[in-house]
Amino acid sequence: MSRTPRTTKRLAQRIDVDYFHRQHPLRQWRFRISLGLLVLAAVWLAWYLPARNRRVYSSGRNSPAHAVFAANCSACHIQQAGVFHEVAADSACLSCHDGPIHHLNQAFNPTCSSCHVEHRGHGRLAAVSDVACTRCHAGLVTRGALANYNRSIDGFVSDHPEFAPVRPGHSDPGTIKLNHFVHMKQNLRGPNGPVQLDCFDCHRTPADNRPLRFGSAARPPGSPAPAKDMLPSDDDRAYMAPPAYAKHCLSCHPLTFDKRFSESVPHDKPRIVHDFVVKRFQEYIAAHPSELRVVSPAVSNLPEKPLPVSVRVLTPTQWVNERVAESELLLWNKTCKECHTLSFSAGSDLPVVAPSNITKRWFAHSVFDHDKHRLVTCTSCHTGAMTSQETSDVLLPGIQLCQQCHHPGTEAVESACFECHSYHDWSQRKEVKGRFNLPELPGGLVPPQTTPGFSGMK
Numbered sequence: 001m002s003r004t005p006r007t008t009k010r011l012a013q014r015i016d017v018d019y020f021h022r023q024h025p026l027r028q029w030r031f032r033i034s035l036g037l038l039v040l041a042a043v044w045l046a047w048y049l050p051a052r053n054r055r056v057y058s059s060g061r062n063s064p065a066h067a068v069f070a071a072n073c074s075a076c077h078i079q080q081a082g083v084f085h086e087v088a089a090d091s092a093c094l095s096c097h098d099g100p101i102h103h104l105n106q107a108f109n110p111t112c113s114s115c116h117v118e119h120r121g122h123g124r125l126a127a128v129s130d131v132a133c134t135r136c137h138a139g140l141v142t143r144g145a146l147a148n149y150n151r152s153i154d155g156f157v158s159d160h161p162e163f164a165p166v167r168p169g170h171s172d173p174g175t176i177k178l179n180h181f182v183h184m185k186q187n188l189r190g191p192n193g194p195v196q197l198d199c200f201d202c203h204r205t206p207a208d209n210r211p212l213r214f215g216s217a218a219r220p221p222g223s224p225a226p227a228k229d230m231l232p233s234d235d236d237r238a239y240m241a242p243p244a245y246a247k248h249c250l251s252c253h254p255l256t257f258d259k260r261f262s263e264s265v266p267h268d269k270p271r272i273v274h275d276f277v278v279k280r281f282q283e284y285i286a287a288h289p290s291e292l293r294v295v296s297p298a299v300s301n302l303p304e305k306p307l308p309v310s311v312r313v314l315t316p317t318q319w320v321n322e323r324v325a326e327s328e329l330l331l332w333n334k335t336c337k338e339c340h341t342l343s344f345s346a347g348s349d350l351p352v353v354a355p356s357n358i359t360k361r362w363f364a365h366s367v368f369d370h371d372k373h374r375l376v377t378c379t380s381c382h383t384g385a386m387t388s389q390e391t392s393d394v395l396l397p398g399i400q401l402c403q404q405c406h407h408p409g410t411e412a413v414e415s416a417c418f419e420c421h422s423y424h425d426w427s428q429r430k431e432v433k434g435r436f437n438l439p440e441l442p443g444g445l446v447p448p449q450t451t452p453g454f455s456g457m458k
């Protein structure tokens with residue numbers, strides 16, 4: 001087979017000299033698509049324009065709480081001379097709801113949007129990043145007076161201080177003498193035989209309505225009935241209600257005062273107890289006058305020489321005074337004293353009961369919720385509760401326990417500052433009046449300017 005010789009001319013003829021002038025089909029399509037998209041975008045914008053809906057310019061979806069205002073950009077982006085401002089003004093946020101400051105002595109006041117990040121779609125606005133807090137708390141400086149808070153906190157697991165109430169040297173300020181060890185023993189003497197107490201026999205949240213085993217929740221006579229339609233709120237499940245004698249101690253520790261009566265004195269101030277005892281003895285002696293004749297052995301300093309018994313006939317007043325004195329000696333020095341510290345002051349024959357001081361909330365600067373932790377046994381957090389013998393013992397868990405579950409990572413519970421702390425001092429909250437008429441919502445379906453009262457997109 002003969003071959004045409006390979007000259008450079010022949011080879012050059014193979015090259016398409018117009019190659020660079022003609023467009024490759026792929027390039028052509030790219031151009032057409034781009035043009036098409038541009039036209040589509042213009043149509044899309046034109047579609048939204050009559051509705052005065054600026055959502056299309058937004059950098060992302062508004063948070064769920066603000067979804068109904070999403071089309072009213074100017075609700076947050078205050079416009080001056082028709083110019084759109086990317087910065088959301090604090091004054092706009094404050095016109096719908098307050099965001100009170102954190103502390104009077106804070107060195108500066110960060111803008112709302114430096115913590116509450118918008119246009120990030122789902123998720124709670126209040127779930128702020130740790131940086132929002134640590135930019136101050138990693139090296140805290142204050143204006144004027146300072147409290148004694150730790151000044152460098154960078155993260156919950158890295159260098160968060162131990163909780164103040166469980167630091168060494170802190171004790172429980174309560175005055176009710178309660179020995180947890182004694183009460184958690186097996187076969188404790190109960191009103192009808194041996195029992196095994198459970199924590200919930202004395203500790204439960206206000207929302208917990210299981211029947212009480214050793215007391216009653218009955219209201220004292222005369223106190224108003226709680227509203228029937230009031231459902232317990234989440235707050236009613238967060239903290240334990242302080243133990244109370246009538247609900248948790250009554251049937252094992254009755255306040256009997258004399259063998260003539262099976263009833264107890266009211267669990268109340270010594271003055272009320274005194275009046276009750278006096279009244280009971282007065283009624284009794286009126287019904288049993290024969291007891292005014294009292295037979296008692298005379299007092300002698302010489303026990304080896306028995307004396308004749310003496311018989312005294314008392315007036316009703318004398319009899320009542322003697323019985324009351326006997327009963328109160330027992331009450332103040334034994335019955336009440338088992339649980340209370342009583343003090344006598346000069347000028348009064350009745351003692352004063354020390355305030356019980358049972359702490360309702362230990363962590364004043366953070367929140368806790370027992371309901372959210374109900375999967376864990378009480379004693380895995382309150383490890384000292386089975387062995388504690390003194391009221392002054394603090395039985396609360398320390399930070400290491402919390403860190404076992406609350407730490408960074410995918411297999412852990414949230415450990416950002418906002419989980420346990422609040423920022424705003426809501427006690428300083430200012431009320432804000434509603435300013436929308438319903439047709440203006442949601443999402444600006446009705447052009448906002450058709451109704452007065454709201455200055456929507458212009």
Ligand code: HEC
Nearest residue numbers: 054055057058059066069070072073076086087088113118
């Ligand atoms: C509920 C309040 C709110 C509404 C309503 C709102 N924005 Fe924003 N927007 C913000 C906040 C907060 C920022 C963060 C600005 C800053 O850093 O100060 C922001 C930022 C922006 C930015 C800057 C880019 C960015 O992500 O930081 C653009 C653009 C923007 N918004 C567009 C819009 C448009 C368009 C609308 C209406 C469709 C709108 N926004 C509605 C609160 C809002």
Ligand code: HEC
Nearest residue numbers: 065069075076088092093096097112113116124125126127
């Ligand atoms: C047009 C009225 C309006 C404006 C403006 C507005 N908000 Fe709101 N905001 C609401 C309403 C309504 C809710 C939902 C009810 C509530 O929680 O009070 C809400 C809820 C919130 C919440 C709690 C919801 C959550 O997911 O945690 C935060 C935080 C918040 N707004 C911050 C801001 C900030 C910051 C700005 C300014 C950038 C702002 N808001 C502007 C009306 C507004």
Ligand code: HEC
Nearest residue numbers: 093094097098099110111112115126128132418422423424
């Ligand atoms: C340093 C960060 C920070 C700044 C600045 C800040 N917030 Fe907050 N905000 C939070 C945190 C954390 C929460 C959730 C805990 C709480 O309620 O304090 C919250 C909660 C809220 C809530 C929701 C309350 C609810 O009902 O759950 C509103 C509304 C709010 N902030 C508005 C504002 C406004 C308005 C501003 C600006 C004036 C502002 N915030 C500034 C951190 C901040």
Ligand code: HEC
Nearest residue numbers: 103105106108132133136142146147148149365417421423
């Ligand atoms: C602008 C600076 C600043 C920012 C931002 C800030 N704090 Fe504070 N914080 C302070 C100051 C100031 C105090 C009071 C210190 C003192 O009196 O010694 C304080 C005190 C506290 C306390 C103890 C007292 C209390 O209020 O319970 C806690 C807890 C706290 N901050 C949590 C937070 C959290 C959580 C955040 C983020 C959402 C945050 N802080 C953001 C300045 C700030």
Ligand code: HEC
Nearest residue numbers: 172174178183197199202243378382385391393394395396
């Ligand atoms: C017989 C009733 C009774 C039982 C049962 C009981 N407690 Fe208590 N507990 C009290 C009383 C009363 C107080 C308040 C006196 C005080 O401050 O110590 C108290 C206080 C506490 C406190 C807060 C005070 C502190 O110092 O930390 C914790 C926590 C606690 N108990 C946990 C438990 C746990 C967990 C159990 C079950 C293992 C339990 N208790 C069983 C009566 C009881």
Ligand code: HEC
Nearest residue numbers: 243244245246249253268269270335336339353355356357
């Ligand atoms: C078995 C233990 C127990 C005995 C016995 C007892 N109390 Fe109490 N007492 C309590 C508890 C628990 C409280 C705290 C909550 C409550 O029940 O109101 C309390 C509270 C009180 C208070 C209110 C104190 C305050 O915080 O201001 C008075 C007053 C009081 N008791 C008087 C008495 C008197 C008087 C007696 C004897 C007649 C007595 N108590 C016997 C357990 C007891």
Ligand code: HEC
Nearest residue numbers: 177178179182188189190195202214243248249252338339
């Ligand atoms: C199930 C019955 C029962 C209940 C309920 C009960 N106790 Fe007791 N408590 C006892 C018994 C039994 C003793 C004596 C135990 C012993 O000496 O071994 C005792 C002893 C005490 C003592 C003396 C402790 C000591 O160190 O010896 C105090 C104080 C006391 N109880 C307070 C309370 C208070 C306060 C409540 C309610 C919050 C309460 N108890 C509920 C059965 C009970």
Ligand code: HEC
Nearest residue numbers: 199200203239240360361362363368373376377378381396
């Ligand atoms: C995940 C750990 C955890 C578990 C589980 C737990 N607690 Fe607590 N408990 C705490 C913390 C933290 C506090 C301090 C909260 C505060 O007062 O600020 C507390 C406080 C208490 C108090 C004091 C009153 C109060 O609410 O502040 C009592 C009483 C108590 N717990 C009893 C119980 C009982 C009973 C159980 C079981 C049903 C239980 N706890 C389960 C962590 C736990």
Ligand code: HEC
Nearest residue numbers: 133137149150155156163164363364365366415416417420
């Ligand atoms: C898992 C819950 C939790 C998390 C997360 C958490 N804290 Fe705390 N924090 C507490 C508790 C509980 C206390 C003790 C409160 C008290 O003493 O009343 C506390 C105390 C504080 C105090 C007061 C310290 C002192 O010296 O008494 C500050 C300030 C504080 N936290 C800031 C922060 C900051 C900033 C973050 C985020 C980096 C954070 N916390 C994360 C639970 C938490």
Ligand code: HEC
Nearest residue numbers: 367368369372373376397398401402404405406413419420
């Ligand atoms: C056994 C694991 C575990 C331990 C230990 C634990 N937590 Fe939690 N905690 C959880 C879980 C689970 C939730 C629920 C998270 C949710 O609802 O998103 C939670 C939620 C919380 C919340 C948010 C409550 C709310 O209202 O949403 C706080 C505050 C909190 N924990 C504080 C603490 C503190 C303080 C300690 C230590 C005393 C602690 N936790 C120990 C598992 C744990």
